[in-house]
Amino acid sequence: MSSTLLSTSQYAVEIMATLAFAASGLIEAARKRMDAVGIGVVASVAAFGGGTLRDLLLDRRPLFWVDNVELLWLVLGLTLLAIVFLRSRHLEITERAMLWPDAIGLGLFCAVGTQIALELEMPLLVAAVMGVITAIFGGVLRDMVCNEIPRVLSDHRPYAICAFIGAWVLIAADRAGFEDWASLLLAAVVASSLRLIAVKLDWELPRWRD
Amino acid sequence: MSSTLLSTSQYAVEIMATLAFAASGLIEAARKRMDAVGIGVVASVAAFGGGTLRDLLLDRRPLFWVDNVELLWLVLGLTLLAIVFLRSRHLEITERAMLWPDAIGLGLFCAVGTQIALELEMPLLVAAVMGVITAIFGGVLRDMVCNEIPRVLSDHRPYAICAFIGAWVLIAADRAGFEDWASLLLAAVVASSLRLIAVKLDWELPRWRD
Amino acid sequence: MSSTLLSTSQYAVEIMATLAFAASGLIEAARKRMDAVGIGVVASVAAFGGGTLRDLLLDRRPLFWVDNVELLWLVLGLTLLAIVFLRSRHLEITERAMLWPDAIGLGLFCAVGTQIALELEMPLLVAAVMGVITAIFGGVLRDMVCNEIPRVLSDHRPYAICAFIGAWVLIAADRAGFEDWASLLLAAVVASSLRLIAVKLDWELPRWRD
Structure with missing residues (x-):
């Protein structure tokens, strides 16, 4: 079992990625007119699904959201806020609204997932696969739970492949001797x-x- | 990795919860007119899904049904019994038939899941989340495998939130110094x-x- | 955590089973007219799903595809080949095309999964269940990801039960003192x-x- 200590930049990326995917879950749940609990479930599943599967596959314990419980409180708070705020308005939520949080979460999670796997001395292809799994699995669960075919399969535009390229960018930056935070930033942006x-x-x- | 030794009361609760969810799976599979193997799969998935995910997330090995193989035999026997018994009759099985086993399993699994997580010194919110996951994941798998939107998302009546409240009741009872079996009973009943x-x-x- | 060292015959079976299920995934993805990434995802999920769940449940690390990265490269290569090759042709792919790879993968994975669990001194029923899970879970994921009801539930012809019988054949052969490779072969063929x-x-x- 491996320690789950994160560097400061990894921790920052993990928080931002979690929030971005939680937002994508809130948006999808709102579009489906789910009830308050459904919104919380979809937001949590989107936010924590990818990182949890990564930690299970790499045997990292405690899980990232057990070691950083504030992430749970944050998503819980965000959900309550969304329920109070959005119910009071007649918002028309389009599918495009999901594009930004989904894309940002994709980049951040793929960068941090790949870097964590590299630190555990995984073979390079395995590290890249872990990055992709971290990046896409939250969205896959979010879509499955909402009874949609996962975006990664139905979208016909590059999705998983962007994470795969980002993972190799991180690996290249790491080999080239970049600082950890610089590799994360570069890979996530790409x-x-x-x-x-x-x-x-x-x-x-x-x-x-x- | 943590030991999976259960106290006697935890063991009793785990057996009853497993049987209750196995029954809910049998009922749903019967309503869907599944074949003999489908019935066994749905009953097993409902009975063992929540506890297995809890044990994976908490890194408890051997899994509860590996350490207590009699649970596997019990569900296997129950399935055979159901097949022999029910095929000989023209039963009309309504959706209401699932209400009781599903609700009882929900309470029992949420109580025992939360208590196990507390014993492992998880933060309180994490313990509550583990209780909820133990309580609802078997039903989520059961519904997904039967190609239905999980009850927890489609029901529009409180479901996961009952488990969440039950989990906090267990935590409160534990802090108040109740005996283990009393906390379990109280939380499950609530x-x-x-x-x-x-x-x-x-x-x-x-x-x-x- | 247990070592994941495989004997030569187990390794050979694991490779063949992975390729067989990868092929079944390629066929299903082709029938669904998926794009290039979808094909890769479905092939990977079919090839690695069952063994990964087995390794998670038995707490075997590194996972079989981490310890044998060449399997990842193989499936990646197979996918690229399939994309290049099949796109150039007007193939009519029928559902029957999946029968052989699916059946062969079923037998091989059930044999190797049961044997690995026996080596870890699991109770016999648990070993059989692990064999069945290894054998069917890749196919279940493959079908769910393609938005079909899993074959194991919808087929109405024996599927999981063939794996269950194969698992007990392996256990019997093992108890009868057969060599490891002979037990594997016998159980897989049955x-x-x-x-x-x-x-x-x-x-x-x-x-x-x-």
Whole structure:
């Protein structure tokens, strides 16, 4: 079992990623007109799903949200706030609203997941896969729980592949001797930007011929 | 890794909760007209899903059903019995039939899950979350495997929140110096009763305005 | 935590099973006209899902695909090959195409999963259950991710039960003093053949009366 001590920059990235995915969960739950508990469940599942699976696969205990309980309180508070605030308004929430928090969470989680796996001396491809799993699994659970086909499979625009590229950017930066925080920042920016650009420019992945 | 030794009262609660959720799985599988294997799978998933995820998250090994194999035999026997018994009859199984086993399993699993997490000196909110996860995850898997939106999200009546309240009752009883078995009983009765009352009186959770 | 050292025959079986399930995932993804990333995700989930859950439940680390990274590269390569090769053709892929890889993977994974659990001195029923989980969980994830009801529940022909029988064959062979590789071979052949025969002869599991 490996220690789960995070560096300051890793901790900052983990908080921001958790908040970004919690926001994406709140938005999806609001769009589905879920009740108060459903909103909390979807936000939690999106925020904590990817990191929890990463920690299980890498056998890191205590889990990141057990070691940093303030993350749980934060998401709980955010949910209550969202319920109070949003219920009082007639908001039209479009699917586009999810783009930014989802893309930012994707980049941050892929960077921190890959770096943690590297520190545990995982083979490079395994580290990249851990980054991708951290980045996409929260969103997969969020979509499955909302009874949608996971975005990563139905979107037809690059999603998982942005995280995969970001993971290799982190690995390259790490090998090139960058500081930890600089590698995190670079990888997260590359992955998130790629996703945002892909959606704006409507890039499509190759598909089967019909 | 932590020992999985259970006190006698925890063991009794774990058995009853497992049987209650196995029964809820049998009922749902019967309503879906599943075949013999499907019935066994749904009953097992409902009975063992929540406790298994709890043990994985808390890194408790051997898992509770590995340490207490008689639980596996019990659910296997129950499934065979159900197949033989129910096939010979023209039973009309309504959704209401699931209410009692589901509510009882919810209360028992939330109580024992929270107590186990407390013994491992988890922070209080984490202990409560572990209780809720133990209580609801078996039902979530049961519903997902049957291709239904999980009850916890679609029901619009308090479900997870009953487990959350029950978990805090256990924590309060524990802090107040109650005996272990008394805390378990109190928390389970509170959580199960809340769920039963909520359904009978048709309480609804707050939702988004349309 | 237990070592994940595999004997040569276990390693060979694990590779073949992984490739067989990867192929089943490629076929299902192709039938669903998924894009390139979707194909990779479905193939990986099918190939690694069962063994990963087995390793998590048995607390074996590093996971089999971390200890044998060449498996990851193999599935990645297979996916790229499939994309390049299949896109250039107008293949009509029928559901029957999945029968063979799925049945072979089922037999191989059930044999190796049961044997690994036996080596860890699990109770016999637990070892059998681990074999079944290793054998079916990749397929369950593959089907869920493709938004289909898992084959194990919807097929109405023996599937999980073939793995269950294969697991007991392995246990019996082990008790009878067979060499490890002979037990593996025997159990895998029994389980896979049972599944193939069941489909060819259209055996049906007992169902509820209507």
